[in-house]
Amino acid sequence: MRTIIETTDDGSHTLYVPEMDEHYHSTHGAVQESMHVYIDAGLRHCNKAEINLLEIGFGTGLNAFLALLEAEKLQKKIHYTTLELYPVSVSNAASLNFSEIIDPTQRVSFEKLHTAAWEEWVQISPLFWLKKMKMDLRDLPVTPPEEKVDLIFYDAFAPEKQPEMWRQEIFNGLFSCSRDNAILTTYCAKGAVRRMLQSAGFTVERLPGPPGKREILRARKDVHDSVSTR
Numbered sequence: 001m002r003t004i005i006e007t008t009d010d011g012s013h014t015l016y017v018p019e020m021d022e023h024y025h026s027t028h029g030a031v032q033e034s035m036h037v038y039i040d041a042g043l044r045h046c047n048k049a050e051i052n053l054l055e056i057g058f059g060t061g062l063n064a065f066l067a068l069l070e071a072e073k074l075q076k077k078i079h080y081t082t083l084e085l086y087p088v089s090v091s092n093a094a095s096l097n098f099s100e101i102i103d104p105t106q107r108v109s110f111e112k113l114h115t116a117a118w119e120e121w122v123q124i125s126p127l128f129w130l131k132k133m134k135m136d137l138r139d140l141p142v143t144p145p146e147e148k149v150d151l152i153f154y155d156a157f158a159p160e161k162q163p164e165m166w167r168q169e170i171f172n173g174l175f176s177c178s179r180d181n182a183i184l185t186t187y188c189a190k191g192a193v194r195r196m197l198q199s200a201g202f203t204v205e206r207l208p209g210p211p212g213k214r215e216i217l218r219a220r221k222d223v224h225d226s227v228s229t230r
């Protein structure tokens with residue numbers, strides 16, 4: 001996928017895909033959006049001591065980088081599985097300014113996310129393990145993660161640009177590979193997406209979005225008491 005680096009309103013980079021006329025992040029602020037949707041509404045909301053996290057769309061590695069830094073702050077172990085069909089090259093990733101903007105002392109950790117081998121677990125920091133899977137999200141129902149997940153970062157390109165990433169079968173598959181009380185967050189608050197998440201079995205909340213976006217979604221796999229009360 002041919003991409004061009006652009007600078008968003010908070011000074012952090014994003015990638016622009018000319019063929020799709022689509023950005024990897026909000027042009028109002030890439031770091032600001034990722035922090036808001038995935039770290040504040042997702043990771044900080046997950047009360048497990050050890051977290052199995054699944055990301056859809058590794059892309060620039062920004063969400064993974066923020067999660068790695070947060071693991072150290074929260075002192076929680078994270079096993080981070082991420083799916084990506086069109087990896088960004090290591091040399092392109094090296095031009096991104098995320099570590100300069102977020103924490104210049106963590107430049108090496110950001111690089112490690114990109115140089116890590118694919119299809120195997122790699123320890124990036126004391127509390128953060130990464131497994132990058134070069135695969136099509138649409139194959140997830142047939143090749144689910146080896147362990148069920150506690151948290152999902154759903155960060156596909158927008159439904160108008162890539163409708164095949166926002167289909168009922170995909171959300172059903174994500175529900176099946178989630179543990180009880182698992183959380184899914186996404187920047188996309190479209191009614192059709194909310195209804196697909198609900199049909200899959202999730203309970204869905206609309207939350208205020210980051211600058212430039214009215215709402216985002218947080219879905220939870222609630223545990224329902226199956227014992228009937230008489």
Ligand SMILES: C[S@@+](CC[C@H](N)C(=O)[O-])C[C@H]1O[C@@H](n2cnc3c(N)ncnc32)[C@H](O)[C@@H]1O
Pocket residue numbers: 001023024025056057058059060061062063064083084085086087135136137138155156157
């Ligand atoms: C919105 S961007 C992800 C941004 C990323 N989370 C980040 O922090 O940079 C969407 C990502 O989905 C990937 N993608 C597109 N089609 C895919 C597919 N069928 N399966 C898996 N990943 C796909 C793209 O290559 C892109 O990296």
